[in-house]
Amino acid sequence: MNSHWVPGNRITLLENGEGYFPRVFEAIAAAEREVLLETFILFDDKVGQQLHQALLSAAARGAEVHVLIDGWGSPDLPASFTQPLLDAGVRLRSFEPVQRLFGARINLLRRMHHKLVVVDGQRAFVGGINYSIDHLEEFGPLAKQDYAVEVDGPLVGQIQAFCRANVQAPQPARGQWLKRWRASMERDGVPGVHEDGAVAAFVTRDNHLHRTDIERHYRAAVRSARQRILIANAYFFPGYRLLRDLRRAARRGVQVDLVLQGHPDQPWVKRATELLYRHLIRADVRVFEYNERPLHGKVAVVDDIWATVGSSNLDPTSLSLNLEANVVVRDAAFARHLRERIDHLMAQSCERVQRPATGRLRSAWIAVRSMIVFHALRRFPVWASQGTARTPRVVPMRSDAP
Incomplete structure (x- = not known):
């Protein structure tokens, strides 16, 4: 890192x-x-x-x-x-x-x-x-x-x-x-x-030496969690390993709470994230949708000691394509304060997502469909990178004066 x-x-x-x-x-x-x-x-x-x-x-x-x-x-x-x-x-x-x-x-x-x-x-x-x-x-x-x-x-x-x-x-x-x-x-x-x-x-x-650093910090914190993981993220569609770590944390007794967009500024975001709901809720991950206005935050708190705030979403563009920057903090006072602000958001403006009741056949079809879309979206950065591997340009903005 x-x-x-x-x-x-x-x-x-x-x-x-x-x-x-x-x-x-x-x-x-x-x-x-x-x-x-x-x-x-x-x-x-x-x-x-x-x-x-x-x-x-x-x-x-x-x-x-x-x-x-x-x-x-x-x-x-x-x-x-x-x-x-x-x-x-x-x-x-x-x-x-x-x-x-x-x-x-x-x-x-x-x-x-x-x-x-x-x-x-x-x-x-x-x-x-x-x-x-x-x-x-x-x-x-x-x-x-x-x-x-x-x-x-x-x-x-x-x-x-x-x-x-x-x-x-x-x-x-x-x-x-x-x-x-x-x-x-x-x-x-x-x-x-x-x-x-x-x-x-x-x-x-970045797309050179530090492709997975932010994701690795998240994964390390999730794997070490003992009491609670609280993530509020605007665009949530992480890779398999982070999803697996969240499910494993919930199954070992950690309270895992996700605060996601209920009324997003881009509707396709919610439709993509909803493909993960059943997979997460079955492992006792609690999913909440923030419904007051679009959620644009990218923050998390683990065990009231570890916290992060920054620009990185937990989706393919942020984790695999964009240049991003976060601050990660180990401090009880800061972590508690951030957790209290997100808890306030949850209490005032969030609705918990319940596990949908579906028949066995429909449940199997949803699982297959979700798996296909998940792997397609996760591989999108690899496909996209094939034509965008060159060094990006940074261009000075010029004066119009003669």
Whole structure:
């Protein structure tokens, strides 16, 4: 795994745009030396404009500002948005710029799905929240439920080094980001260490050296669980090994609770996940559907001691194709707080899925159908990778000025 556990961190949970945006915009606007930002979605809406102003403020203070957006997730930023940033010296880049066929975006695979911010090497933000108004409750019934963390402490150095390496290349060679981290520590000093703080790791997934790191952290936590596993994930269609680990945990007496989308923003997601319900419920895994609004979170808690928050879903695109980033935390106080927030969600807005009553013949047909679809979906990343094996492009966004 590419993670390095470090002690002495302060990890703060930020829930939804209401909790996240004020903290990150304040930190960016006050930057003095450096802002590193990577995001899948950046829209020119109310939230995007607030980020825009914060970035301009940082640049005006003399900070070096780097912004990496995903070309598919953020395809239509107008010149009225990008030009003032470029004029202020902000370095804008696009990961795999969007390709269109008859107006439709076609290069969906192997996206840069990170949501990362590092300010002055002292504060970092990691999670699943994009820069768009649909992460605010005022957006209405389709506003997303989501989570992020603010990190203060030595783990920030790892996140900073990772983002700095991405300024040069989207997938650094083995050890490159760690060497840059050590070099930056010698130059800038070690971020503040908090006595009795959380032990945490920054875990990423790429298509080169770290293809399974996030999934392996999940599997290790699930296999070691003794009391409870609580996973809230927007797009849930993991591989056979993680499903097997969850079923085995439930059968040895661990309470396994899954919080999944009941009213998803993409209906096909629910139909695919429902193929797994019978298989999971038969092993005494408890499945809950969140019905208040679309669930966009990617979080988990095990035994009130292990927790993770990040960008990675538990589906084929996140686990096998996209570039992802999570923070994994070993800290009782943080894990309990996250668990309490998800429990509140379950109590207020979730409905438990019951095992459907079907005849033996229909049950057999459902099992066969589910097996065929499951293996087809799980092999999709392998098929898709055949035509997308090249190194992804990161393209600087150019000024329109003569």
